[in-house]
Amino acid sequence: MSLQHRYDFVLLFDVKDGNPNGDPDAGNLPRVDAETGQGLVTDVSLKRKVRNFIGLLKEEQPPYEIYVKEKAILNKQHERAYQAIPGGTELLAGDDKKRKGGDKVEEARQWMCHNFYDVRTFGAVMSTGVNCGQVRGPVQMTFARSVDPVIASEHSITRMAVATEKEAEKQDGDNRTMGRKFTVPYGLYVAHGFVSAHLADQTGFSDSDLELLWQALSNMFEHDRSAARGEMATRGLYVFKHDSKLGNAPAYSLFERVKAELKDKDSVPRSFSDYTVTVDADNLPNGVELLTLVD
């Protein structure tokens, strides 16, 4: 069942004493918009977390395989049976040569969409002789931006061991090294996203895939714990569901309805309770429904 509605969503997440997204250009400092001081988290960083969550949840089995993987599970080189997908047997049953006008690249593309959740969600580029061998996914996300400016603090940390013997000799057995770690004391970030029903038709992104996406966006930080991240959590997921496939209202007019503001404008935010999130659900444009999935 293909999608019958367009969706626009607002994702609110926060970070406490962690680095939500390091900037490789700045020695892994948290990304900051240099002009406004607002923190940034790239779209690709968020998509990475969605992929990891789906991979974890569905154990990387088709049709929920993840194409772009992090090599978290070592030695996972066993072969996969790709026939085990809905419609897969039909796809395989037909003899390529007999099919009229069947473009093999197109077929391969469809097949990839069937097997890989991230390909049918975010799209992928396929290397073919033809320049346009690509899949545009229905889900599009923007950079997340913090509501207020963030300050990156630098922490020096020590390690009571060294990596090489040479280092140990140099220190006469003292065996201590220093490292650096960056955190944002607190930041509430807002990301916007779009789901195009028409592009979903082209990749076979279904309603149950969409449910999975919401689940991933709600829970992805719970499974992305690490020393660098600190405490991150999804604090709000507001989905505007349009009645029609093309949509019933401009996305920006809907996004403006979700506002996060500091309760005390002169204070420094240190927790989610320092913010009031208001969602204006009154007088929604005709044919737009607000689903509050995380509040």
Next chain:
Amino acid sequence: MQTFCLEVSGDFACFTRPEMKVERVSYDVITPSAARAVFEAILWKPAIRWQVRRIEVLKPIRWINLRRNEVGGVVPAGAVKSAMKHGKGQLSLYVEEERQQRAGLFLRDVRYRLHADFEMLDNNSANNPVKFAEMFKRRASKGQCFNQPYLGTREFSCDFRLVEDAENIEIPAELQGRRELGWMLYDMDFTDANNPMPRFFQASMDDGVIQVPAWDSEEVRG
């Protein structure tokens, strides 16, 4: 021919220069090609072709530098075919093995007014320009779109608004005067779909306004 005007704005934009596309550097302003894609995101049918006529730049040109982890590989179609055929195979792409860190010089805080009209490629009784014009107006004024339009790359999605009457626009002071933007990508020529060729034009901005020549005019060179 009726001309439509869309006002688009976004936090970021990247209209990648073809000569600097590994570490992306954006053009100073939106290209006709990217502007066409904004219109197509709202309405496109094989029977029509959008022609961008004029671009008005409403915000000063500002830049931001960002470096991201990207991957260098693409899905190998051959391996996919073989996995399809045999029902097994190893298809994943591991980011650690294909990682590339690429910086990008993007535009920030942009706002444009894009003026375009469309021409009919296939004019028969079922396809008349009024139908498409009304369809476009209806969609654009309601904020409807096929997919959310974007400014160069998909992560930089944009807001759009149909400008129906000639509202006054304010061009920022620093854009006043004439500014040569040099040779700029006009669009890709898809006549040969297997081997699309880029076409360029010499763009100049007068008081924030760029006049876009017709795609088949002398000024557009391959």
